[in-house]
Amino acid sequence: MEKEMDFSKVNAIFQAFHFDANVSPVNLDLPIIFQRRYDFANLVVAEQEFLLMAEKRSGSLDNFVKQAQAVQRQIHQNVILVFRQLADDDKKKLLQARLSYLDYQENAYLPQLGFLYSKISDTKKIEKELTPTEQRILIILLLFVSDLVIDIDKISQLSGLAVPSLYRIFKSYKERGWLTNQRKSYQLAKTKVDLFNEAKILLKNPxxxxxxxxxxxxxxxxxxxxxxxxxxxxxxxxxxxxxxxxxxxxxxxxxxxxxxxxxxxxxxxxxxxxxxxxxxxxxxxxxxxxxxxxxxxxxxxxxxxxxxxxxxxxxxxxxxxxxxxxxxxxxxxxxxxxxxx
Incomplete structure (x- = not known):
């Protein structure tokens, strides 16, 4: 589901850092695809003006950065990327690229204001990547499972994998919190939409x-x-x-x-x-x-x-x-x- 930028949270972040800030809606003359993918707002802080830019649906960081740079070139204004929560590795990437950012957890890098703050992350490390076979089977589950209970014989037929191999993959999915099981019967642990949203960061271009x-x-x-x-x-x-x-x-x-x-x-x-x-x-x-x-x-x-x-x-x-x-x-x-x- 699409999420709009939370102006109150952005204001609260700057207040926590003892900056007086004003966040307001903005109308931009940009291609419709940018309006559909991203949420924009105007920020005035320390007598400087910025464009805040947030994704409506999370995608790859590299693409978000590339599109933000394109917007910045077009409007000739400094852009600050806004996130709900940034992983430590992503903070490092943005710092290396010298791109301004903030997230709702009060992490921020604003070089124009001479400001950097990063909380020590106490979150779990990002899940290990899926193997190509695990990714393929997950896509099959998303596209072909019509209810919560998984017909493993049907998945075996669709994937060409033997049932014992599927059980090994399903066990790894259970460890990730995607499946549950009773005896030899596996079920989806969440809706397919929630599963897709959670797994999307792990799905790679094949x-x-x-x-x-x-x-x-x-x-x-x-x-x-x-x-x-x-x-x-x-x-x-x-x-x-x-x-x-x-x-x-x-x-x-x-x-x-x-x-x-x-x-x-x-x-x-x-x-x-x-x-x-x-x-x-x-x-x-x-x-x-x-x-x-x-x-x-x-x-x-x-x-x-x-x-x-x-x-x-x-x-x-x-x-x-x-x-x-x-x-x-x-x-x-x-x-x-x-x-x-």
Whole structure:
């Protein structure tokens, strides 16, 4: 769910630091995608004026920083990034980049005011990263589990993993607080929306590399390999974005690609774009009642929507950014939440 910037908390932070501050709404002439993704406010403190910028939905820190720098260049005003809570590693990254920030826990770096304050974190260290297989199984659970109880045989069929392997993965999910179990039956420990929001920071872009292959090689290989449509071509089927490329955009798993890599002519500078993923692309049916209800109906053999989102969410092309935002809305809707637009 989207959250607006809390002006009272921002004011309270400056009061705690003995600054007189005034926070007020602001109207900016920025592309609509910025208005949809971010919350802005004007800050006057110590006779200086700043633009406060907060994410409405949490995403990657690198992308937030990149977009904040773009806004700063456009409006010619110092930007302060606002967070609900910053991890210690993220504070270090922002300090190294010399970017002004504050969070609701009273951590702040405001070089224009000669101010730095950082509380000692007593929170747990960020959870260890998911393996590619753990990420793939989590996406399958989010997209295919229709109620709280998990049909492990169905997940085994969808994932191609043996049941004992799934039990090992489910045990790791239970340790993270995502699943509960009774005897050999596993259930989701929270709603799919809450699970997605919590796990999102751990979900990585599955692309390891991108290669271009000739149409000759593509036609020779497509009978034996399951090329799934990806990138902007897939996004164009799910929204209003026009795909003007002459060649296709597909994905293969690292394992699939290694089998044929030596038979492909390289280098090729014009041809089909192939993303090499850390995990096997998930078989997903967009021609279902659920997707038809959110305005999508496609028989095309495409990558699943969550993985597609992960590959495109940090793209800085404004046209793609807007369509990715629409895709995210659809994901939240199918996970069970009425998206607050």
């Amino acid at each position: 692309i390891t590399e991108v290669v271009i292959i000739s149409d000759e090689d593509f036609q020779r290989l497509k009978a034996d390999l399951d090329f799934k449509i990806s990138h902007v071509e897939a996004l164009s089927y799910l929204g209003m974005l026009a795909n003007t490329e002459s060649y296709g955009q597909y994905t293969l798993s690292k394992k699939q690609f290694k089998k044929v890599e030596k038979t492909i002519k390289q280098p090729i500078f014009q041809g089909h774009r192939i993303e090499i993923w850390t995990y096997e692309p998930i078989v997903f049916d967009y021609n279902s009642d659920t997707w038809m209800q959110v305005g999508v109906e496609s028989n095309c053999n495409m990558v699943d929507p969550i993985s597609l989102y992960l590959t495109l969410k940090d793209n800085d092309d404004p046209r793609i950014m807007e369509e990715v935002e629409e895709l995210k809305e659809k994901i939240y809707m199918i996970l069970g939440e009425k998206y607050a637009g």
